[in-house]
Amino acid sequence: MSGKEYRTITDVKGPLVFLNKTDPVAYGEIVSLRLSDGSIKNGQVLDTSDDMVVVQVFEGTAGIDRKTGIQFMGDVFKLPVSKDLIGRILTGAGKPRDGGPEIIGEFNADIIGAAINPYSRESPEVFIQTGISAIDCCTTLVRGQKLPIFSASGLPHNDIALQIARQAKLIDSDEQFIVVFCAMGITAEEYNYFRHDLERTGALENAVLFVNLADDPAVERLITPRLALTTAEFLAFEHDYHVLVIYTDMTNYCDSLRQIGAAREEVPGRRGYPGYMYTDLAMLYERAGIVKGKKGSITQFPILTMPGDDITHPIPDLSGYITEGQIVISRELHQKGIYPPINILPSLSRLMNAGIGDGKTREDHKSVSDQLYAAYAQGRELRGLVAIVGEDALNERDLQLLKFSDIFEDTYLRQDRDEDRSITQTLDMAWDILTNIDTKYLVRLDQKWIDKYHPTDKK
Amino acid sequence: MSDKGSIYRISGPVVTVTGIDAKMYDVVRVGDEGLMGEVIELHGEKAVIQVYEDTSGIRPGESVINTGDTLSVVLGPGLLTQIYDGIQRPLKVLEEKMGVFITRGVDADGIDMEKIWEFKPVVAVGDEVSSGQVIGTVQETETIEHRVMVPLGKGGVVKEIKGGEFNVTEIICTLEDGSELAMLQRWPVRSPRPYIQKYAPDTPLVTGQRILDFLFPLAKGGTAGIPGPFGSGKTVIQQQLAKWSDAQIVVYIGCGERGNEMTEVLTEFPKLIDPNSGKPLMNRTVMIANTSNMPVAAREASVYTGVTIAEYYRDMGYDVALMADSTSRWAEAMREISSRLEEMPGEEGYPAYLSSRLAEFYERAGRVETLSGADGSISIIGAVSPPGGDISEPVSQGTLRIVKVFWGLDAGLARQRHFPAIAWLSSYSLYPATLDQWYRDNVATDFPEVRTKISSLLQVESELQEIVQLVGSDALPIDQQLTLEVARMIREYFLQQNAFHDVDTYSNLDLQYKMAAAILSFQENAKLAIDAGAMLEDVVNVPARTDLLRGRFEEGYGERIDELVANMNKQIADAAGAEN
Numbered sequence A: 001m002s003g004k005e006y007r008t009i010t011d012v013k014g015p016l017v018f019l020n021k022t023d024p025v026a027y028g029e030i031v032s033l034r035l036s037d038g039s040i041k042n043g044q045v046l047d048t049s050d051d052m053v054v055v056q057v058f059e060g061t062a063g064i065d066r067k068t069g070i071q072f073m074g075d076v077f078k079l080p081v082s083k084d085l086i087g088r089i090l091t092g093a094g095k096p097r098d099g100g101p102e103i104i105g106e107f108n109a110d111i112i113g114a115a116i117n118p119y120s121r122e123s124p125e126v127f128i129q130t131g132i133s134a135i136d137c138c139t140t141l142v143r144g145q146k147l148p149i150f151s152a153s154g155l156p157h158n159d160i161a162l163q164i165a166r167q168a169k170l171i172d173s174d175e176q177f178i179v180v181f182c183a184m185g186i187t188a189e190e191y192n193y194f195r196h197d198l199e200r201t202g203a204l205e206n207a208v209l210f211v212n213l214a215d216d217p218a219v220e221r222l223i224t225p226r227l228a229l230t231t232a233e234f235l236a237f238e239h240d241y242h243v244l245v246i247y248t249d250m251t252n253y254c255d256s257l258r259q260i261g262a263a264r265e266e267v268p269g270r271r272g273y274p275g276y277m278y279t280d281l282a283m284l285y286e287r288a289g290i291v292k293g294k295k296g297s298i299t300q301f302p303i304l305t306m307p308g309d310d311i312t313h314p315i316p317d318l319s320g321y322i323t324e325g326q327i328v329i330s331r332e333l334h335q336k337g338i339y340p341p342i343n344i345l346p347s348l349s350r351l352m353n354a355g356i357g358d359g360k361t362r363e364d365h366k367s368v369s370d371q372l373y374a375a376y377a378q379g380r381e382l383r384g385l386v387a388i389v390g391e392d393a394l395n396e397r398d399l400q401l402l403k404f405s406d407i408f409e410d411t412y413l414r415q416d417r418d419e420d421r422s423i424t425q426t427l428d429m430a431w432d433i434l435t436n437i438d439t440k441y442l443v444r445l446d447q448k449w450i451d452k453y454h455p456t457d458k459k
Numbered sequence B: 001m002s003d004k005g006s007i008y009r010i011s012g013p014v015v016t017v018t019g020i021d022a023k024m025y026d027v028v029r030v031g032d033e034g035l036m037g038e039v040i041e042l043h044g045e046k047a048v049i050q051v052y053e054d055t056s057g058i059r060p061g062e063s064v065i066n067t068g069d070t071l072s073v074v075l076g077p078g079l080l081t082q083i084y085d086g087i088q089r090p091l092k093v094l095e096e097k098m099g100v101f102i103t104r105g106v107d108a109d110g111i112d113m114e115k116i117w118e119f120k121p122v123v124a125v126g127d128e129v130s131s132g133q134v135i136g137t138v139q140e141t142e143t144i145e146h147r148v149m150v151p152l153g154k155g156g157v158v159k160e161i162k163g164g165e166f167n168v169t170e171i172i173c174t175l176e177d178g179s180e181l182a183m184l185q186r187w188p189v190r191s192p193r194p195y196i197q198k199y200a201p202d203t204p205l206v207t208g209q210r211i212l213d214f215l216f217p218l219a220k221g222g223t224a225g226i227p228g229p230f231g232s233g234k235t236v237i238q239q240q241l242a243k244w245s246d247a248q249i250v251v252y253i254g255c256g257e258r259g260n261e262m263t264e265v266l267t268e269f270p271k272l273i274d275p276n277s278g279k280p281l282m283n284r285t286v287m288i289a290n291t292s293n294m295p296v297a298a299r300e301a302s303v304y305t306g307v308t309i310a311e312y313y314r315d316m317g318y319d320v321a322l323m324a325d326s327t328s329r330w331a332e333a334m335r336e337i338s339s340r341l342e343e344m345p346g347e348e349g350y351p352a353y354l355s356s357r358l359a360e361f362y363e364r365a366g367r368v369e370t371l372s373g374a375d376g377s378i379s380i381i382g383a384v385s386p387p388g389g390d391i392s393e394p395v396s397q398g399t400l401r402i403v404k405v406f407w408g409l410d411a412g413l414a415r416q417r418h419f420p421a422i423a424w425l426s427s428y429s430l431y432p433a434t435l436d437q438w439y440r441d442n443v444a445t446d447f448p449e450v451r452t453k454i455s456s457l458l459q460v461e462s463e464l465q466e467i468v469q470l471v472g473s474d475a476l477p478i479d480q481q482l483t484l485e486v487a488r489m490i491r492e493y494f495l496q497q498n499a500f501h502d503v504d505t506y507s508n509l510d511l512q513y514k515m516a517a518a519i520l521s522f523q524e525n526a527k528l529a530i531d532a533g534a535m536l537e538d539v540v541n542v543p544a545r546t547d548l549l550r551g552r553f554e555e556g557y558g559e560r561i562d563e564l565v566a567n568m569n570k571q572i573a574d575a576a577g578a579e580n
């Protein structure tokens, strides 16, 4: 559209360009900037009035000067969507990165995405077996859920995400997941690790990758997850696919958000992040789910690294307030050499109750998982006490709990990177390790399940 | 200046308009698509508008029209069982008009204007009626009778009134002064509806949640705040109250929270039976769902939309419970709009008027004498989501200054799966003094004394725990070890309550009292046995005690509990006998 080119830049600040004397420009409109060396950058309108237009430039403002020509493209950011996206690798701005042809879309989809009408949602309740006991038993994942991995630098979150991507399945169907992978500011090494694993297992053919690496423009990261989610919505709701969206690292995304906020001189919220970060993250995370009348679904696995291992940092904190639980990776367990080092205590799946029980996993699941939690929590607490007063001061019950917490970590949490446990194995193993505690102390277990499943005390 | 102006600037949900003649809070139509907005600031000849829909693609120069109305809700039969967005558009109608994704520029009436209701007058020609007086009734749902009231500002002698089948806009009553009344009314959401006077609350809102009813009760007409970090159980408590509390009407506001949580309520409530009426819970419920990804300006409005609907049912003489999940998201919406207005920020970027807005909102709770002389109430229960779980922040503090009940949730308890994760030492209710008489009259004469015993045991436990942390529990004298066991029993058997367990999810007051008494009975008998030489281990582990503890998950526990307690006490006494 519109060919008119303006050269009316007044200010350039951080990733923002300010210009005046334009015809009316739409809020959110896409902008093309032509630099004096002929190169092109892209941006989007953040504020527009009769006197002043503010443009955020995705590729950064290096090289922009007053002579830079600015064209408004007449429309908001759209992504051409097509089934041909499957198997492709694209940049963080949606351009081919694999040497393949440009994507010709069935149509162009607005990447901001409209909110799903809450009335039109369907409750996620189909159990996804990941083959990882800590997740399947204690923080059960269901189709259509958004369940982030809260990790920290140097921990094996990528391995866990990949293991989930490889092993995720429904128990009574062989429907496959399509993986939409979205990299934001990760290193080339990390990216290659993901790509090779997806290649090795053949999953790449059934995946779409959007890649913004550490040395790619930071502001572009604000677009990348929206492209990924727009693709996911298209595949799920136009073509009935079950889509698993993995995006990493949300922390880099949030830092880009902070950068824009600072350049606009907004009043910062906690630790300098913008006050609207909750809403902004919700606009991503809420694009998970199942809707009436559509066969597909979107399940999200955002990965974020907690700065300073601090779960109260605004990034994990605001994420936790939006997502339907979290899987927390623990440095302590990792240092003990346990993989996957998932600390089940702060981990949670809020949709678990809908996805487990008779006809879904097994009737005793809830009871068993509650009991594991309670026993492990108490056992861990006792470790602190023992460090001070020694084991002698413990009574019989406490001794058993203490021992249990070690067994739990060593045999239940610990599994191989390619060990794929069925839900029955996972639950049976839980009963096995619970025999280390006298049944009379297992108050979270319903008597009827003890009668039926307890390896030694069943009737 | 005219009722039409043109857009000067767009910054997210905030649009500045020139050349328009507008009053504060006027509703306007913005841009070529006619998006709904509200005037929130006047600046010389510019008006600043918050827009309730997404503004992308809108350009300066597009026109803005002032409707001259203020932001209002429509009131009348047909509100119950509905689910609305923040500006009272029924989500079901939006789905019909735009499919599963919410696009923009679509209007929808808050209630069905065509639906026919059977109207039964309760006043006759020649009667003198005044504002707020009930003139007739409609059976709105199976359980709720809708009382049609004279709109505020109207009144006089009835000239004509008709019974029979009408939709909400048809004239059902004419007054001598020529006023024509229909069932439909409007009310501006930002103005509280009037009443004659406020009364002190004297009846508990019974919730069936043991820790709430027993230790930290909320009164009908009272206010409660539930601060807690993510995942600590705020929403589950709110939903439990929406399900089981003995309010007659429930208004549930999902304010800036998850879409799936609203879906859960929508799918579950029609299947759940109200223990008080025996009919599906949906019959008494109105939901407002403005989820976190829906426009923030409508999120800001959602709380007012909800509380105005609550007041309308209160005015009919009902006890209404209103849940707002989460008030922090509402406050953040205010903050976002305020920062777009470039207002001088107060603490943590929130506008300086945050605490007065919170106070005004909770002030709309209360037990009142309505204009028609009836007794009605609104109880408000607000969730608060403090960053990092730290309640020293402005929204928590602003809330705690106002509410009378504080249910503080603790991340540590949630981690141990101790639910509801209400911290029993720091939470409080200021109502017990006013409610004690009610408990004595309706549950047990010594109810307040039993409560005091239970809470002091918990207090003593926390002191003993400090010693245990240093020396281990075996080093304590036996009577203190027993106290720890009793306190454990309070925590695990009484305070913990599984919201997802068919039986455990609700305990009536009678059962609550019996369970508390069972604990005290254990304490007493165990002490006797130990004094007579029994081992603590043996006393604690008598099989009948396990039966008592596990029994609470079984149907009919209320009838069996006395017998289970007697068995336990007998076995405890036997344990003492065996030692001698």
Ligand SMILES: Nc1ncnc2c1ncn2[C@@H]1O[C@H](COP(=O)(O)OP(=O)(O)OP(=O)(O)O)[C@@H](O)[C@H]1O
Binding pocket: A320, A321, A322, A348, A349, A350, A351, B228, B229, B230, B231, B232, B233, B234, B235, B236, B237, B257, B385, B419, B420, B421, B497, B498, B499, B500
């Ligand atoms: N009374 C209860 N019984 C059993 N489980 C509970 C109870 N309360 C909370 N839970 C568990 O805790 C989880 C989190 O609770 P909830 O969703 O209410 O947290 P929240 O405080 O509202 O979190 P957020 O602020 O993120 O919305 C639930 O999904 C459930 O697993």
Ligand SMILES: [Mg+2]
Binding pocket: B234, B235, B236, B257, B325
């Ligand atoms: Mg919640």
